[in-house]
Amino acid sequence: MEKKLYHLPGYYDLAFSYDASGEINFFSECFKRYTDFEMRRILKPACGSGRLLIPLAQFGYYVVGYDISEEMVAYTRDKIAVAGLSHRAEVVLGDMRTARFKDTFDAAINLINTIGYLISDEDILNHFRAISYSLRTGGIYIVELSCANEKLSNEERPDDTWIAERDGIKIQTTWHTERYDLANKRKYNLCKMKIEDEKENRRFMFIEPHIMRLWFFEDFKLLSRAGGFTLRAIYNQNFEPVPLNSHICGDLGNLYFILKKEAEA
Ligand SMILES: C[S@@+](CC[C@H](N)C(=O)[O-])C[C@H]1O[C@@H](n2cnc3c(N)ncnc32)[C@H](O)[C@@H]1O
Structure with a gap:
């Protein structure tokens, strides 16, 4: 991972923050729709500056975040204390490839293409296995990601x-x-x-x-099966459902993928 952006948490936080209330309501609807227990504990892999961790804790969930950047972890820890949320949130140093938690979480949320920092299939498989290990059966993993177009050419550079x-x-x-x-x-x-x-x-x-x-939908479907996940739903940035059998590509922008940890057969 490169140096600056994720080692300047205050500036990252300012540049990448926006009103998260719509997203928080959407997550809470997903919890009701895709799990059959009361949502209490949420894991936030690569939580960065706590952009979403803080509002989730304010909403009433217990949230544990982790990040590979020491600066991000220190900044988020400070934010938790200042917000008076130490009873509802914590943050630790961790790597998406290896971080596993004995505690069983009800859900995990990974936003804005952050899973893209895992490049090899092996790292991605290890990540999905680690998240699965940290989730209870029936728990969900929400991943926000944009998929590529199969015919992407090097002329297209948004x-x-x-x-x-x-x-x-x-x-x-x-x-x-x-x-x-x-x-x-x-x-x-x-x-x-x-x-x-x-x-x-x-x-x-x-x-x-x-x-x-560079993510392709077929790879996402295949690799996310590690750890017993099935893809239950996809939503667009307006929080509208995208049919699972539609052509999932970059034209649809960032999408939310809802993965569920199924009971072992
Ligand atoms: C785009 S930011 C997203 C932060 C946060 N999820 C948000 O929504 O604002 C990417 C974050 O991923 C972290 N990161 C990158 N690679 C990581 C890894 N292998 N394990 C854990 N965190 C990682 C970076 O330090 C950075 O804080």
């Missing part, structure tokens, strides 16, 4: 620029896909951030590469 401002800090972020490697299922992204921080009297810019898995 990029996205936005500005976020808070408390005298202004950040312009550009997320740009430089190239796709279809054969090796990799996506070469560049993240460019321009930071103007009046509070700290700092202005700087960085550009860093983020190499990620």
